[in-house]
Every structure is written in C-alpha cells, then in structure tokens.
Amino acid sequence: MSGKNIRSETIEAAEGNLELSLFQALRRLQQDAEMHAKRLARFGGLSPVQLMILQVLASERQLTASALSKRVSLTPATLSGQLDRLAERGLLLRQRDDQDRRRQWLLLTDEGRALQQQAPSLLPPEFVARFSALPEWEQHGITAALLRAASICGSED
Structure with a gap:
C-alpha cells in the first residue's frame, strides 16, 4: 500500500x-x-418557541411579524400559528399601525408580560449554572461556536 x-x-x-x-x-x-x-x-403550557417569542416581544416595545420571524428564526407560516395560539390565550395583541394600515404590530398583553417574567429560563437550570461558572472568554467562545454551527447547519435563508 x-x-x-x-x-x-x-x-x-x-x-x-x-x-x-x-x-x-x-x-x-x-x-x-x-x-x-x-x-x-x-409551566403555563408554553413551548420553548412560545416562551422565546414572549421574551423577544418583552425586550422590544413592539415588532412586526416579519421582524419577529427573523429574530426567532421561524418561517412566517410557522410563526403565524404560534402567534395565533398566543393571541387566543390573551398573551399578545395584534395592533394596526395608525399611519400604515397594512402594518400590524405585535405587543404583549399585561398577562403575557407577567407570564414571561415568571417563566423559567429557556435553558435548563443545570446548563445555566455551569455556563455561568465558566470564564467570560469561554462563554463567548462557546456562544460564537454555536452561532457559527447554526449558521452552517441550516438552509441559506
């Protein structure tokens, strides 16, 4: 050979x-x-995706569905179903823009904000504790590596 x-x-x-x-x-x-x-x-019958949606909306005053779709990495169709479920539960509102009636803003209701604030972490508590104990440089390195892996893993959109 x-x-x-x-x-x-x-x-x-x-x-x-x-x-x-x-x-x-x-x-x-x-x-x-x-x-x-x-x-x-x-906890509150929320899926991780629904909790993530609530958390993103809590951090922003208001978002459109297309902006939220990009922030939570969901297709518009998938996001629409999740938004319907959250709206049915009274956790978010859809509000038309006063200037552009075609635009619709997504906002948390008081109930949605309260549920989001009481919700456990999106990450398992054991992971949060161990990750927090790592040096900051290592936390950033792991985060960067996971973000990079996600960017090469999925579709091009």
Whole structure:
C-alpha cells in the first residue's frame, strides 16, 4: 500500500470520527432541549418557541411579524400559528399601525408580560449554572461556536 493511500485512509478515518463526535454532541444537546421543553410545557403550557417569542416581544416595545420571524428564526407560516395560539390565550395583541394600515404590530398583553417574567429560563437550570461558572472568554467562545454551527447547519435563508 502506498503512502498516499495510507494518508488518505487516515484522513477519512479522522473525518469520520469528527463527524461522529459532532453528531453525538448535537444529539445530546437535542435530547437535553427536548427534556427541558417538557418541563417548560408544565409551566403555563408554553413551548420553548412560545416562551422565546414572549421574551423577544418583552425586550422590544413592539415588532412586526416579519421582524419577529427573523429574530426567532421561524418561517412566517410557522410563526403565524404560534402567534395565533398566543393571541387566543390573551398573551399578545395584534395592533394596526395608525399611519400604515397594512402594518400590524405585535405587543404583549399585561398577562403575557407577567407570564414571561415568571417563566423559567429557556435553558435548563443545570446548563445555566455551569455556563455561568465558566470564564467570560469561554462563554463567548462557546456562544460564537454555536452561532457559527447554526449558521452552517441550516438552509441559506
């Protein structure tokens, strides 16, 4: 066997191990997120996505659905269904813009704001505690790596 073939096989094996390690790490994150989502559902019947929507709306005075869609990484169709559920529960309002009647603002109701303020963290408490204990540089590094992974993981939109 030539040196080129051995090197090629070594590189392929290393890439395969890296792929497996990445998949295992992503799978652990997914499992932990699913378990935490079940805990969140017990609080006020909110899904993590619905809680995230409430938190983004709480941090902004008002947003349009298209701006919110980008902030929470949901397609307009998916977001629309979530907004309908939140509006049915009286947690948010849709309000027409006075100047441009085509524009609709999304606002939290007092009930939505109260529920959002009482809600547990979007992240599991164990993760928050361990992450907070890390040096700030490492927190930023992990955050940057996850944001980068998300940017290369999904669709181009």
